[in-house]
Amino acid sequence: MANKLINQMGLPKSIVNIFTARNIITAKDALSHTEFELMELLDVGKEEVTSAMAHVSEVVCPPCQTALLLLEQRVLNESLAGHLSTRLKGLDEALCGGIPFGVLTELVGPAGIGKTQFCLKLSLLASLPTNCGGLDGRVIYIDVESKFRSKRLIEIGINSFPEIFLKKGMAQEMAGRILILHPTSLSEFAERVSLLQQQVKLLIIDSMAALVLGEHDSEASRQQALGWHVSFIKSLAEFSRIPVVLTNQVRSQIGDESRMYSFQGQRFIKLAKSPISAPLAFPFKITSSGLVLLDDEGIEMKGPEINTIHCQGLSLSTLAVSSAEYILRTKNA
Numbered sequence: 001m002a003n004k005l006i007n008q009m010g011l012p013k014s015i016v017n018i019f020t021a022r023n024i025i026t027a028k029d030a031l032s033h034t035e036f037e038l039m040e041l042l043d044v045g046k047e048e049v050t051s052a053m054a055h056v057s058e059v060v061c062p063p064c065q066t067a068l069l070l071l072e073q074r075v076l077n078e079s080l081a082g083h084l085s086t087r088l089k090g091l092d093e094a095l096c097g098g099i100p101f102g103v104l105t106e107l108v109g110p111a112g113i114g115k116t117q118f119c120l121k122l123s124l125l126a127s128l129p130t131n132c133g134g135l136d137g138r139v140i141y142i143d144v145e146s147k148f149r150s151k152r153l154i155e156i157g158i159n160s161f162p163e164i165f166l167k168k169g170m171a172q173e174m175a176g177r178i179l180i181l182h183p184t185s186l187s188e189f190a191e192r193v194s195l196l197q198q199q200v201k202l203l204i205i206d207s208m209a210a211l212v213l214g215e216h217d218s219e220a221s222r223q224q225a226l227g228w229h230v231s232f233i234k235s236l237a238e239f240s241r242i243p244v245v246l247t248n249q250v251r252s253q254i255g256d257e258s259r260m261y262s263f264q265g266q267r268f269i270k271l272a273k274s275p276i277s278a279p280l281a282f283p284f285k286i287t288s289s290g291l292v293l294l295d296d297e298g299i300e301m302k303g304p305e306i307n308t309i310h311c312q313g314l315s316l317s318t319l320a321v322s323s324a325e326y327i328l329r330t331k332n333a
């Protein structure tokens with residue numbers, strides 16, 4: 001707007017010529033002066049300058065918007081952008097339809113909480129036909145630590161969508177839509193990024209931390225690499241307008257990193273850092289059909305508790321779903 005040309009604003013030709021003669025070409029050039037300076041510079045009267053500047057300001061000023069209009073636009077953008085339904089009623093409602101397209105969604109929690117189980121279910125949902133509520137697409141599943149189990153995928157499919165998975169050949173067809181990659185680095189994946197054009201409707205990276213840790217020795221170089229990785233994946237999400245889900249394991253400062261927690265108490269999915277939802281926590285369990293919410297209402301969390309991940313020795317164990325800034329947490333959060 002500031003670079004808009006004075007001679008294209010519908011001002012009288014006489015005044016345009018005076019501006020041009022004094023090398024005042026754009027709206028910015030004109031608006032950088034006070035009216036008195038312009039009177040002196042252009043050698044014209046106050047009335048003419050005031051009227052010309054009012055016209056220039058009007059042309060370059062962004063149109064007025066009400067709060068209601070901004071809200072309506074946001075809702076419209078959201079619905080155009082789309083969501084991948086998780087089929088977890090409370091979570092979908094809080095997320096305005098599910099995992100959003102075009103942005104990164106991070107699943108973070110301790111080992112064994114259910115991040116991979118959640119990813120398996122999302123993969124199935126993206127590959128299901130649209131008349132069954134899916135996206136009828138292909139999925140790229142970056143399985144960094146070789147935790148993908150096709151047997152478990154089929155088990156979740158049969159128990160969640162028996163009408164599809166029990167039909168002859170359908171389980172194979174659905175599973176065939178999920179392409180598993182085992183890159184040892186993101187650069188290796190980046191070389192195959194053209195795969196995203198082939199009807200891919202979901203990208204999963206399980207786990208992001210492992211992808212970065214595998215490539216770099218020192219903490220400083222990891223953090224630097226993470227910045228690059230996140231920008232790259234963010235732009236992939238924005239460019240391809242598909243949901244991108246990353247997992248990230250929270251590790252205990254004291255514990256043995258490799259062992260799974262036993263989760264004696266209740267597991268919770270917390271919705272943290274969502275730009276559209278209240279900070280909610282949903283109790284869940286894992287069954288043969290995948291993650292199941294025990295309550296669709298959710299518990300509203302007040303204060304910093306929403307960003308806390310509980311793991312060992314506590315009754316509350318958490319899987320956090322967040323769709324905002326990305327933080328590499330290699331220590332107990």
Ligand SMILES: Nc1ncnc2c1ncn2[C@@H]1O[C@H](COP(=O)(O)OP(=O)(O)OP(=O)(O)O)[C@@H](O)[C@H]1O
Nearest residue numbers: 110111112113114115116117118147249286287288
């Ligand atoms: N068939 C099943 N029925 C019920 N629960 C299951 C089944 N298969 C796996 N689980 C549960 O899933 C949990 C493991 O989840 P998952 O592998 O998703 O963990 P994760 O968060 O991805 O861990 P990591 O960070 O180590 O990859 C186990 O606690 C187990 O209780």
